[in-house]
Amino acid sequence: MLKRKVTSGTISIHTFFILFSLCFVLPFLLVVSISLSNEEAVLKSGYSLLPKNFDFTAYQYVFANPAQLKDSYMVTGFTAIAGTFLSLLIMALIAYPLSRRDFFIKKQLTFFIFFTMLFGGGLIPTYILITQYLGMGDSIWVYIFPSLVSAWYIIILRTFFQSLPVALVESAKIDGASEFRIFFQIIIPLSKPVLATVALFTLLNKWNDWYTSLIYIRSKELYTLQFLLQRILRDAQFVKDMSRYVPLGIDIGSMKESPLETMKFAMCINAAGPMLLVFPFFQKYFTKGLTVGAVKG
């Protein structure tokens, strides 16, 4: 009796989760399916979960006009990698002194950093500073410098450094090691898990950045992938301009126009697909980051 009850409960929970997880998987499949559909079939009878008149025309158009996609990949790749590396280095550098109990301005400096989480100048003053005074508007540097430091990540790093045994630092100092050496040869190698967590969060944020382009960038060559996708989704003319070259093997006479609608989705797959397959493998670090974040230093 009891056993049967448990089983029926288990079945209903599994049924719920199978349906629930479909809500998360199907939308992605929908985008893939539209990109693989025939343009005319889509315009005539709408999007569907299974490709309509399966064809690769949209992809052929995307690959025949790769210039913009290439630019955006370069911009996003460079800013994400360089930005994450620099950002992690600078944040770890300050997190180390803040983790030291004997650092004489530890308290004041922690507040100096923490205060930026409570109050900020806001969009307008930041925009005016960056474009009018620092001259970083419409340049690649706007992706890197303004987002180098984040109070929250520094606090996470500091909390981890604090949990390392103090004796390590002390014995190294007795042996005559400088602080730089202690930081690079003792602290950094011991902190790989937290460094990986912060690096992955930063990398993900930079990879998914469209906001910086939206606010600061005018030149098409400097668009990030995500902003490129936004332009593509919103602006039919932009897609049209992007599909200037007709791919080989397509008979122009048979088609009045480039397959704009399915091309949007093919672009989406090409721009967002690769990393979306990579990030879930690091799920462990992301979920760890959440629980690390829940611990106050």
Next chain:
Amino acid sequence: MQYAETKSKENHFITTGKHSLLYKIKSNMELLILCIPAVICFVIFNYLPMVGVLIAFKDYRYDLGVLGSKWVGFENFKFFFTSQDAIRITQNTLGYGFLFIIVSLLSSVIVALLLFEVKNKTAIKYYQTTMILPFFISWVIVGFISYSLLNPSTGVINQMLKMLGLSPVQWYSDPKYWPYILTIANVWKGVGMNSIVYYAALMGIDSELFEAATLDGANKFQQVMNISVPTLIPLMTMLSILALGNIFRGDFGLFYQIPRDIGVLYPTTDVIDTYLFRGLRTGDNIGVTAAVGFFQSFVGLFTVVAANAIVKRINSENTLY
């Protein structure tokens, strides 16, 4: 960590006694140098813009600069607060803020409780991974998905309505549907990641408690209500109050990418952050826009500090500072 703390108190390496400031600086020189790059970044990109809030009290002109523009006192604030926009965007920001806190709390706790009942390891892994997928994508991609669902002529939802014999809905031209659409989008993107914190807390419960309850004849539902839920309540309270502290800072991506910045939908989709963005984009009245930004930052500061004070009174372990 406890061990490290007592240890450091016992043999303090560098004495922090009554030394002159100069001596302290000298003996901490290397550590100070490590701080320099980050401090410079904070000063330029976080503290300088704080000086820029002066713009809110000026008639800002790009050619005259921040310091050169004319002072106008509280004119910008008066202009905003007497406008139609003030009520709309404040109402929307706060309304969605409260709605999202409640809905995301309930959804993530329920998902965590249900997931906790799943015993098959592979199944747990699969469910969690699929639910977390939206965490890895930007709002732009969510925009693609919502567009393919809601597109009035080719969208999936209207096709389904037609199949059921109902008339299709013009989603992008009627504001009344948007509170639901935005709430669903918000839950869809966040529930996987949010439920993990609660799931982790449930994993921490001593399994003997459940065994004892089973022996005493408690059924599954009673166990959930009397063991699992009470375990989560402190965490639920803390996270909700902290979220209340951030209620004035909306998620720009959600409100900008999903309704596609369509004017007809503003009555139910315009929040402070989208208003600020439009103010910047049109550039008509930077002073007023800056005043709205200042209003947001200032109220935000107040609510975060208040939220933390409340949490501190309940349980000092869960505060931000």
